[in-house]
Amino acid sequence: MITLGIETSCDETAVAVVEDGFHLRSNLIASQVHLHERFGGVVPEVAARAHVEALNPLLEEALAEAGIGFSELDAVAVTVGPGLVGALLVGLASAKALALASGADLVAVNHLEGHYWANFLEHGPPDPPYVALIVSGGHTMLVHVPEMFHHDVVGQTLDDAAGEAFDKVARLLGLGFPGGPALDAMSREGDPQAIRFPRALEDSGDYDFSMSGLKTAVLRYVKAERAAGRDLHLPDVAASFQEAIVDVQVSKTMAAAKEFGTPTVLLGGGVVANTRLRDRLHEEGDRLGIPVLAPSLGLCTDNAAMIAVLGAARWTRGERASLDTPADPQLRLSA
Ligand code: KG4
Ligand code: ZN
DSSP states (O other): OEEEEEEOSSSEEEEEEEETTTEEEEEEEEEOHHHHGGGTSOOHHHHHHHHHHHHHHHHHHHHHHHTOOGGGOSEEEEEEESSOHHHHHHHHHHHHHHHHHHOOEEEEEEHHHHHHHGGGTTTOOOOSOEEEEEEOSSOEEEEEESSTTOOEEEEEBSSSOHHHHHHHHHHHTTOOSSOHHHHHHHHTTSOTTSSOOOOTTTTSSSSOBOOHHHHHHHHHHHHHHHHTTOOOOHHHHHHHHHHHHHHHHHHHHHHHHHHTTSOEEEEESGGGGOHHHHHHHHHHHHHHTOOEEOOOGGGTSSOSHHHHHHHHHHHHTTOOOOTTOOOOTTOOOOO
């Protein structure tokens, strides 16, 4: 069974081919980061236009690399949300046309669910239940998955997503866009205990997150140090900010895992590429005897392999999307 995955929800055009559910045959990404860099963030119209230009050549390349012809496709899995509407529509229109022309079935995929399905490439899914921590540029949430395809969002951010906080603080520190990876790298040279930034909602007793107070605290600290004429030690600021985010995410994720009967913890989303977050979650998981799975680094950020692997699983249980399926920028995880 051959599944083609298409992902265009934000600023990466991505196409992948997966065989028999979870064996990766090709996995290509055309990044648009260079187009958005000078704006300091993703510009929706620019993203949609860049997807239009990149998608067809990428489709051809991905199929050629996989050694698969259009007529051999069984399913075309595509991200229908959440994401930028114009960007989503480019991938969805292509997927519909491809399904119609090749005779393959169209399968609609939720991007957030895809993020934690990135863990199931190569080995397939372990038995549920799971607790999934999804942390990306647009989302920060903890999800209880009592059985396959059933979601209960138990907590989420009340303001910014974690990736957004990383990007904003990185910008404040002059690290460019997207700043998450640069801030991660710089933190390795710094002392995470140097500055005590607030751990928002750490003891709130629920699974919600908040980033805005932390962001403001970093801004205030930087301004005060500059006003006092002191040289900022940027690695210490970066490491201390990162530690504040990581502390809360680790403690809430593990609390949720304990509450829901020590299920497998699944990590997903671009921020899971963060070295400190991965290391701390794995350490805590080992200490508590809770299995923690994280996708390989290249499969944390947006990609189409995760869309293909989830699409194949949904196809196998009989799901087919009609050619009228709309894009849904606000799509939620289905219960
Ligand atoms: O999942 P993703 O590729 O796109 C969305 O669905 O939003 O996540 C992108 C986010 C960006 O905010 C980026 O700065 C962040 O993930 N990110 C990181 C790291 N790598 C990517 N944040 C912290 N540390 C990293 N190493
Ligand atoms: Zn994403």
